[in-house]
Amino acid sequence: MEHDVLLQMTDICKEFPGVKALDHVSLTVKRGTVHALMGENGAGKSTLMKCLFGMYSKDQGQILLEGKEVDFKTSKEALETGVAMVHQELNQALKRNVMDNIWLGRYPKTAGIAVDEKKMYKDTMAVFKDIGIEVDPRRIMSTMPVSQRQMVEIAKAVSFHSKVIVFDEPTSSLTQEEVEHLFKIINMLRDRGCGIIYISHKMEEILRISDEVTIMRDGTWIATKPASELTMEMIIKLMVGRELGSRFPEKTNVPGELALEVEHLSGMYSDLEDVSFKVRQGEIIGLAGLDGSGRTEVLENIFGIATKKSGTIKLHGKEVMNRNARESIKNGFALLTEERRATGIFGILTIRENTVISSLKKHLKGSFYLSNKSMREDTDWSVKAMRIKTPSQDTQIRSLSGGNQQKVILGRWMLTEPEVLLLDEPTRGIDVGAKYEIYQLIIDLAKKGKIVIMVSSEMPELLGVCDRILVMSGGRLAGEVSAKEATQEEIMTHAAKYV
Structure with missing residues (x-):
């Protein structure tokens, strides 16, 4: 069937100081379709x-919604x-709670x-029923996992009877089961005539759920094609403007002697129970699980930001x-x-301040002064080593x-010269080119003898980056596999063990 045009963005330009973020970009979204936006x-x-x-x-350009020109001044208006x-x-x-x-x-x-609490509860339940999600409308948001909070956000969009819904990296913190549910909701909205704009780096998803795909590169429009005509290789080539031979760099790290021992780790305020494992110098360990x-609790307990009930951690036997x-x-x-937005970056500070904030001691001149020169040098190293795209420090x-923010934080930690690097979703919401660079950094660090979990x-x-994978299930260690020989099915079987 012929889909009519719902949203038309033409020749959109936007400049920030030192950066041309959008250069005459156009996008056309048809009613009742999922339009993926990649880059x-x-x-x-x-x-x-x-x-x-x-x-x-x-700065310039035109936006038409159902043929009428719009120029929203606030997100409320949109x-x-x-x-x-x-x-x-x-x-x-x-x-506040969910319905608030x-x-x-x-x-x-x-x-x-x-405020009519009764009506609010009833209306919330009606929206939830409509899209098939089960969340208590009176539950306080901070007590819910990211995936459920995201469902609330989707319910909010639906409650406005939206014609166009933009999903920005919606699956970056969802489990496979939750992703399936999300796709069901998206397909339902599409069938009702919504126009869905779907931003994601996950190629498999894009090819599965989209009708059309628009690819951008460096603030410009590159191509718009039907999803059915595209392959992963074609998308990568259009996105990065070069062939990306393989998704993962070559593994050059060689694990050495035993370096880190975690014994009987249990969390005070989490389900974490009796987790023990050992890691060798220069080894990359993966933590899998639903x-x-x-x-995450394993990392937080090792790092001491979650209170452990019991357990010991030894580094080099001490x-x-x-x-x-x-x-x-x-x-x-x-x-x-x-x-990273909540606990990683200091948004109003500069790249330099964000980079050196964890290693200020080494920039002290005397007791009171911070050496600008040494802070600049370290930031310069970090920008080059992490390949951070930024107009200036x-x-x-x-x-x-998002990907460049992630690299700044990685650079910040490298400057504290850690022996043990704990990474929680290091490539979440990052594109394929930047992912490759972060994998390379992780492997290089392990090669220098760092321990990476x-x-x-x-x-x-x-499977592509680690040496061994430990699989967590229900707060316990459910199994361990060698990354070279394991399959995704094997990992999933362990992951479901104590659920």
Whole structure:
């Protein structure tokens, strides 16, 4: 059937100081279709969507919604006109409950004064039923996992009767089962005539769910093609402008002697129970498992930001206490967190400040002064080593793409010269080119004798980068496999053991 045009963005331009973020980009979304938007980090995908959604004002170009020109000044205006966006980095009122988050700014009132809690509950349940999600409307947001909070965000978009819904990296923190549910919801919305814009780096997903694919590179439009005509290789070539021989670099690290021993680790406030494993010098260990299996908790307990109930950690045969982050850093541990927007970056600070913040001691001149020269040198090393795309060291980190923010944080930790690197979803929401660079960095670090323990939801990534994979299930260690010989099925079997 012929789909009519729902949204048309033509010749959109947007400049930031020192960066041309969008250069005459056009996008046409038809009613009742899923239109994927792809490109490396920094290609301009999120910027284009922010111009649509009223978060940025475009410098030039035109946006037509159902044939009428629109120019939203705020995201509230966009929502009320029928354009919704489900963000990758969720921006929610975490201390409030689910239904407050959905109806914020448009509460149903009794007699126009008091909030009608009953109606709000009923309306929330109706939306949830409509899209088949089970969440208690009275639950406080901060007590829910990221995946459920995301479902609330989707429900909010649906409650506005949106015509166009943008999904920005919606599956980056979802389990396979949750991804299937999300796809069901997206297909249902598509069948109702919604136009879905889907931003993702996961090629398999894109090819499975999209009708059309638009590819951007360095702020420009490269191609729009039917998904059925594309292959993964073609997409990568269009995205990076070069052939990417393989998804993973060659493994050149050779594990040496026994270096780290974790014995009977149990968490005080988590399900983590009696986890023991050993890691050799220069070895990359993967932690696999479903959401809530205890993967992240293992890292947080080792790093001392979660209280452990019992267990010992030994580095080179000597017990380390790691009672808090400062102590852990002193003992040679570093942790890259999954929620980088909330716990990783200082958004209003510059690249340089974000880079040197964990290693300020080495830049002290006398007792009070920080040496600008040495901070610049270290940041310069980090920008080059991590291949960070930025106009200058003085750029605010929040204006960088997600992948480049991730590289800044990795660079920050490298400058503390850690022996043990704990990485939680190091490539979450990062494009294929930047992923390759981060894999290379991880392998190079292991080659220098560093110990790397990484959590990832992407099994091909664990199999491609790690030496061994430990599989968590229900807070316990359910199995261990060699990355060279294991299959995804084998990992999944272990992952389901104690669920």
